[in-house]
Amino acid sequence: MKVECLGWLMDVYLRPDGTPMLWLIDQTGKRWLLRMHLPVTFYVTGGRADLRQAWRYLSSRSVSCERQDRKDLFRGQCPVMAVTLPDPASAQAVYHDLRRNFPLLDYYDADLPLGVRLAGHTGVHLLGQCRFTTDGEQILMLSPLDSPWDLDPSAPSLRILEVELPDDPHLSPPAWLDLRFQTFRYRLSLEPLRAFGANLRALLSRFDPDVILTDYGDTWLFPFLQKVFPEFNLNRDPGMAVAVRPARTLFAYGQVLYRGEQAFLFGRWHIDRRNAALFGEIGLEGAMELARVTQLGVQETARKSPGAGITAMQMLTALQEGVLIPAVKQQAESPRTLSDLIRADRGGMIYQPLVGVYRHVAEIDFASMYPSIMVQANISPETLAHPDAPPGLIPRTLTPLLRKRLALKQRLQTLDPRDERIAGLKARQSALKWLLVVCFGYLGYKNARFGKVESHEKVTALSRELLLQAKELAEEQGFTVLHMYVDSLFVHREGGLCREDVAPLLEAIQARTSIGVTLEGIYRWLVFLPSRQDGRTPVPNRYFGVFEDGTLKVRGLALRRHDTCAFAASVQGEILRILAQAEDPRERVADARVLVQRELQRLSRGQIPPAVLKVAVKLSRAPESFRKPGPAAQAARLLAERGVAVRAGMRLHFWFTRQGVSVDMPAPSMVDVDRYARLVQRAAEEILQPLESPPPVPFQPRLLFVPLPVHPLAPIPEGQ
Amino acid sequence: MNDIMLSQSFPAGSMAVICATHAAADHISPLIVRLALGGTVQVLDGGNRLQAYPLTRLIRRHTPAVEEVSQRIYVRRAFTAYQMLALLEESSPSSVPCILLDLLASFYDETLPLKEAQSLLKRCLERSDSLRVLAPVIVTLTPPPTPRRYSLFEVVCQRADALWLEPQPSAPPVQFSLF
Structure with a gap:
């Protein structure tokens, strides 16, 4: 019997037999798992002989092929061989087979995420509201009812089960699990195991959660459950097993990162809060917003870098517009000379700060500067050499994203601070911000399908020009520019500054650059810190200050670093609160010194709980490659001795004790007091020492014109 | 290593391979400058190893005509193995010496399946063979980070007419304990 429903598309995945499955929730709250027919076409181009062979190869396997003309982003319309398969899984198999046998051919639209394919095929996006008809087994009709760019998307009510552990299970095996569902609280003891298993099954069956939020679920709980109850299936879809992706270490954004093992569910979501890159900041609401606009599943968006989301968005734009999506990036850099490279390949503008203490400083930020430049200047790999070209693929992808984030920000500004919608809106706004942050880097990223490094360079070139224009405007209006950092500038004027004084400057910058600027705030005072090695050398983006409303802003201090122990960070925070x-911060330096002495005394008396002395350091290399084992390497060795698999990129927690490094919390009497005292003093001096020393002589290169006395030259005596 | 390399002549038709840490970036700069002082040179950078500013300073040590010489150094960068192949395929044989900086950097990427890397490298080397007909090709390499990718390194080294390998640092002397 056919049923027509209104509902939301929650997820899409492939069953092992290749059938696409849709998880939907209808308006009555009923959960549906339905099969869908989703044919897939991918395209092949290349040398004629190879293409003909590939055609014969496919024909012999009864795969349907036809000649078509499709649009390549760089070459325009070109003839391709279109290969159509009945479902995504068989398309993947044929693609890999073809690629193995015909490596010289170019492949397009061959490896798209399933959510992107579905959105391209039906117009229905993940988390989007839709109308569907079903016979109870299969989707017969599916159509969209909203857009991912709606500001107030409707969403179904989700059943969320939270699972918490008492401690890091890798260090000490837990005795129980805490489960929370709405107002219910359960503590399930892990012993006896049989009772634990029965209770867990009963709770899952009773609450039937849509989302399981865990701590250490990826790296401990799910592998543990798999080991002790191999037949226990946590999926809602009984035809699926829990999908486990292995742990890996990767190098990204200039640092070594470690991603633990990941456990994915089908028909419900599992998110491990300890193993999800952005989840701490954006939460479930933000992860859902990312899924909504990128078409990657919520379990993916919670764990993956936002770059994967930007790539998926570009793919969807291309798919919707009939542009071929290459399976691998092929566009290489155009040839240029060394001097051209030096001129072009520079980063964002940094104008070194004038070291010292300043009162009444305004911080002005360009709003989403790089993405705005990309949209306004139409920067896209295919439009680089064509200044008058219509909007390129990248600007077309970014425009709705920019608009939505701006609209969310504007709405946040209009809401009362007590409004309960603020947290959700902030999370969604923050999620979109991360997409915009990475979209620029992805222009030059090696694996971006549509990136080209020259477009990346063009964005930074324009940003430098815009910042210089802003500086000139500020100086024309009588401000002194103290510091500029990529997309923000700090301006100062003697004799006080208020918002009204800065308003004309904001308007002028906006009018000149056509990019939105915002006043981050007016600092009551702001301190630009010098280098630790040389008091005359300024350091970009290292400062602390207090806004007029008393809010502190800190960059580059110990308390912002992940490897600073909580105690040292709290002392630094207290000092800042006193100042x-x-x-003028210099007035309260003596009070801050008293505080530091008091905290050091508490430390020497053993009154500081060891929990706040825990140090967290990210292991930059594999433990065995350290020649001189520092504290992190020692901690790695200790963990390895316990059987913990330690890998580069992992964050290790340890304490400094009299015996060296310990990965177990020591007794207060065993803590290495001298070492922690040095850490605290160093953190304190970072702030206080520059306030006590006389202002350094600015180390700014200047041209000095010294008038020289003019004397008629006497003739040089002969013979000299 | 610098002196040895600078004293060498690189005849057309030859392929020299230099393997050292950081893809011999320090050693190759004097060679690039030497070649650029004599004429045009093409650098295909596979590992973002070209040190533009130090290279310019090095040119300045030899001649005040820095701009003129740096206009003779043509640079293209590849960030993936596919791009490296595209660069080589787009370069036509000429009498301009070609330097392939850190050729294998993107081939060592663990996200690129080994079979795919081997197939791409084979095509790259075939292409470099055609490039060296009229001018020398000089390749720099980094030792493979994992033994799994050693075969790639070996294939390139076997192709070389001249091969320089940086000696591995020997283990520090062990201090015997008294007790």
Whole structure:
């Protein structure tokens, strides 16, 4: 019997037999798992002889092929061989087979995420509202009812089960699990195992959650459950097993990262809060927003870098517009000379700060500067050499994203601070911000399908020009520019500054650059810190200050670093709070010194709980490659001795004790007091020492014109 | 290593391979400058190894005509193995010496399946063979980070007419304990 429903598309995945499955929730709250027919076409181009052979090869396997003309982003319309398969899984198999046998051919639209394919095929996006008809087994009709760019998307009510552990299970095996579902609280003891298993099954069956939020679910709980109850299936779809992706270490964004093993569910979501890159900041609401606009599943968006989302968005734009999506990036850099490279390949503008203490400083930020430049200047790999070209693929992808984030920000500004919608809106706004942050880097990223490094360079070139224009405008209006950092500038004017004084400057910058600027705030005082090695050398983006409303802003200090122990960070925070009470921070240095002495005394008396002395350091290399084992390497060795698999990129927690490094929390009497005292003093001096020393002589290169006395030259005596 | 390399002549038709840490970036700069002082040189950078500013300073040590010489150094960068192949396929044989900086950097990428890397490298080397007909090709390499990718390194080294390998640092002397 056919049923027509209104509902939401929650997820899409492939069953092992290749059938695409859709998880939907209808308006009555009923959960549906339905099969869908989703034919897939991918395209092949290349040398004629190879293409003909590939055609014969496919024909012999009863795969349907036809000649078509499709649009390549760089070459325009070109003839291709279109290969159509009945479902995504068989398309993947044929693609890999073809690629193995015909490596010289170019492949397009061959490896797209399933959500992107579905959105391209039906117009229905993940988390989007839709109308569907079903016979109870299969989707017969599916159509969209909203757009991913709607500001107030409707969403079904989700059943969320939270699973918490008492401690890091890799260090000490837990005795129980805490489960939370709405107002219910359960503590399930892990012993006896049989009872634990029965209770867990009963709770899952009773609450039937849509989302399982865990701590260490990826790296401990799911592998543990798999080991002790191999037949226990946590999926809602009984035809699926839990999908486990292995742990890996990768190098990204200039640092070594470690991604633990990941456990994915089908028909419900599992998110491990300890193993999800952005989840701490954007939460479930943000992860859902990312899924909505990128078409990657919520379990993916919670764990993956936003770059994967930007790539998926570009793919969807291309798919919707009939542009071929290459399976691998092929466009290489155009040839240029060394001097051209030096001129072009520079980063964002940094104008070194003028070291010292300043009162009444305004911080002005360009709003989403790089993406705005990309949209306004139409920067896209295919439009680089064509200034008058219609909007390129990248600007077309980014425009709705920019608009939506701006609209969310504007709405946040209009809401009362007590409004309960603020947290959700902030999470969604923050999720979109991350997409915009990475979209620029992805222009030059090696694996971006549509990136080209020259477009990346063009964005930074324009940003430098815009920042210089802003600086000139500020100086024309009588401000002193203290510091500029990529998309923000700090301006100062003697004799006080208020918002009204800065408003004309904001308007002028916006009018000149056509990019939105915002006033981050006016600092009551702001301190630009010098280098630790040389008091005359300024350091970009290293400062602390207090806004007029008393809010502190800190960059580059110990308390912002992940490897600073909580105790040292809290002392630094306390110092800043003391200084923030004054009109000039130098007035309260003596009080701050008293605080530091008091904290050091508490430390020496053993009054500081060891929990706040825990140090977290990310292991930059494999433990065995350290020649001189530092504290992190020692901690790695200790963990390895316990059977913990330690890999590069992992964050290790340890304490400094009298015996060296310990990965177990020591007794207060065993703590290495001297070492922690040095850490605290160093953190304190980072702030206080520059306030006590006389202002350094600015180390700014200047041209000095010294008038020289003019004397008629006497003739040189002969013979000299 | 610098002196040895600078004293060498690289005849057309030859392929020299230099393997050292950081893809011999320090050693190759004087060679690029030497070649650029004599004429045009093409650098295909596979590992973002070209040090533009130090290279310019090095040119300045030899001649005040820095701009003129740096206009003779043509640079293209590849960030993936596919791009490296595209660069080589787009370069036509000429009398301009070609330097392939850190050729294998993107081939060592673990996200690129080994079979795919081997197939791409084979095509790259075939292409470099055609490039060296009229001018020398000089390749720099980094030792493979994992033994799994050693075969790629070996294939390139076997292709070389001249091969320089940086000696591995020997283990520090062990201090015997008294007790």
